[in-house]
Amino acid sequence: MKNKMLTFGNRVTGMVTSFSVMLMLFSQCDDVLDSTSYGQVSTQQFWRNGEDVVSAVNAIYEPLLQEEYFGHWERTFDICSDDMWRAGDHGEDQSIEFFTYDADNPKLRPIWKWKYEMISRANAVLINAPDVNMDQATKNRSLGEAYFLRGFSYWRHYLIHGEVPIFVEDDVIAGRLNKPKATMAEMEAQIESDFQQAAELLPASYAGDPDNLGRVSQGTAYGFLAKFYLYTEQFAKSIEAGQHVTTNAAYALAPTFEVNFSVDAENNAETLFAMQYKDGWTTDNTPQIYTTPRPWGGWDFREPIQDLVDEFEADDPRLGYTVFQVGDMVDLGGEEGVQEYTADLSQTGYHFRKFASWRTTGGLNAGQNAPILRASDVYLMVAEAKIRSGQNGDAEINAVRERNGLDPVTNADMDDIMHERRVELAGENERHQDLLRWDKANIVDIVALYAADRGPLKPGRTFMRPKHYYFPIPQREIDLSNGVLIQNENY
Numbered sequence: 001m002k003n004k005m006l007t008f009g010n011r012v013t014g015m016v017t018s019f020s021v022m023l024m025l026f027s028q029c030d031d032v033l034d035s036t037s038y039g040q041v042s043t044q045q046f047w048r049n050g051e052d053v054v055s056a057v058n059a060i061y062e063p064l065l066q067e068e069y070f071g072h073w074e075r076t077f078d079i080c081s082d083d084m085w086r087a088g089d090h091g092e093d094q095s096i097e098f099f100t101y102d103a104d105n106p107k108l109r110p111i112w113k114w115k116y117e118m119i120s121r122a123n124a125v126l127i128n129a130p131d132v133n134m135d136q137a138t139k140n141r142s143l144g145e146a147y148f149l150r151g152f153s154y155w156r157h158y159l160i161h162g163e164v165p166i167f168v169e170d171d172v173i174a175g176r177l178n179k180p181k182a183t184m185a186e187m188e189a190q191i192e193s194d195f196q197q198a199a200e201l202l203p204a205s206y207a208g209d210p211d212n213l214g215r216v217s218q219g220t221a222y223g224f225l226a227k228f229y230l231y232t233e234q235f236a237k238s239i240e241a242g243q244h245v246t247t248n249a250a251y252a253l254a255p256t257f258e259v260n261f262s263v264d265a266e267n268n269a270e271t272l273f274a275m276q277y278k279d280g281w282t283t284d285n286t287p288q289i290y291t292t293p294r295p296w297g298g299w300d301f302r303e304p305i306q307d308l309v310d311e312f313e314a315d316d317p318r319l320g321y322t323v324f325q326v327g328d329m330v331d332l333g334g335e336e337g338v339q340e341y342t343a344d345l346s347q348t349g350y351h352f353r354k355f356a357s358w359r360t361t362g363g364l365n366a367g368q369n370a371p372i373l374r375a376s377d378v379y380l381m382v383a384e385a386k387i388r389s390g391q392n393g394d395a396e397i398n399a400v401r402e403r404n405g406l407d408p409v410t411n412a413d414m415d416d417i418m419h420e421r422r423v424e425l426a427g428e429n430e431r432h433q434d435l436l437r438w439d440k441a442n443i444v445d446i447v448a449l450y451a452a453d454r455g456p457l458k459p460g461r462t463f464m465r466p467k468h469y470y471f472p473i474p475q476r477e478i479d480l481s482n483g484v485l486i487q488n489e490n491y
Contacts, residue, residue: 060149063115066285068110072290077096087348099450144197151193154190154194164187245272249269251269257403266369272378279366287370309350311419313423315406325350355427418434421434464490
């Protein structure tokens with residue numbers, strides 16, 4: 001899978017929100033240099049066999065790698081949290097960090113577009129693949145991938161914008177291409193349905209099938225079902241879905257924490273979903289280039305702050321694998337060799353280490369994958385769902401702690417969960433969303449939390465509930481809809 005999935009180079013342009021590309025089909029992607037242009041493919045040339053279906057499915061993944069989607073921009077929203085300072089030099093990032101953004105913020109437009117592009121491509125597969133004469137196991141897997149990736153796109157919309165238009169197969173066939181926002185209940189029903197259908201169709205794992213490593217699996221779908229049910233406070237369902245991961249050796253925790261951020265060990269059992277990168281194909285759209293010091297080849301965005309570093313226990317080895325600290329010796333490869341991390345490299349004193357790898361010949365290794373969901377996240381979600389429903393979650397939280405050589409906790413409570421999630425998943429785009437859902441459940445006071453002064457780079461900020469639970473819909477999309485789309489409340 002990796003060698004195929006990473007060779008997309010044709011970028012889709014045009015008005016994605018108009019869904020004029022909804023039924024356009026996709027080129028063979030084994031060799032992008034020989035592929036047919038996306039806009040030149042017709043239905044007479046495509047959906048002929050299983051290879052066409054697999055190529056179309058591969059194309060659904062491609063937007064994840066875009067700089068303006070998960071490569072950088074979607075991950076920018078975690079600068080709202082108490083883990084990091086925005087760094088960089090972009091005014092639109094400052095407005096996001098300080099909750100002064102509006103519907104014209106440049107960061108909002110592309111992420112809206114790319115999520116709907118993934119939905120468009122998934123719908124094309126779900127419409128056409130069922131009628132293709134092909135191997136049934138590959139067809140099931142392909143449909144499962146399409147359901148999951150569509151559900152994932154709506155999930156990210158749900159977290160960021162709340163209510164958005166839903167487009168499924170019947171809408172495409174009927175030409176219903178300009179729809180109002182769905183309700184929250186309709187959003188939740190669609191996300192749940194897509195993840196459930198994916199779980200039924202996807203294979204358990206790709207062990208023994210190296211050509212397909214990196215594709216989503218049944219564990220990916222169950223992991224996101226567990227997350228969906230936790231966010232909607234359906235705790236019994238979250239536990240049930242999560243246990244499909246925590247009790248299955250196919251999704252075992254890696255033996256050590258740092259393995260999850262090693263090029264040599266990528267796509268290990270713990271990695272349920274990750275952006276798949278290949279050195280030589282990717283350049284400026286990988287998370288590592290944004291979170292690495294400029295003198296070491298990066299662009300110096302999203303620097304960790306002292307507040308995050310102070311959260312780690314004194315003997316927690318994850319700190320050293322999560323952030324660079326003054327005095328660390330780092331091998332940059334090639335002529336640079338081993339360099340010391342010094343205070344002048346960062347304005348906060350730290351950089352994220354999770355996403356930084358260098359070639360032995362020198363230069364950042366753009367082949368390092370970036371995790372979107374790890375099994376350790378699911379363990380902690382199951383523990384939280386148990387605790388919040390009056391059960392004991394020690395087994396799951398201690399599985400994560402003991403993997404890191406830490407003493408177990410007894411009768412874990414929500415303070416234990418909040419601590420463990422923060423240090424285990426630091427920099428992985430979870431903290432702000434965790435705090436939002438805990439605030440909605442009256443577990444934390446996000447207004448007070450974000451008002452706290454964390455130094456000159458991260459002073460107190462004004463969070464307004466419920467306004468800042470969601471970002472606005474990009475104003476451009478509202479304008480293009482001719483009034484069909486209505487802006488989110490309070491914007």
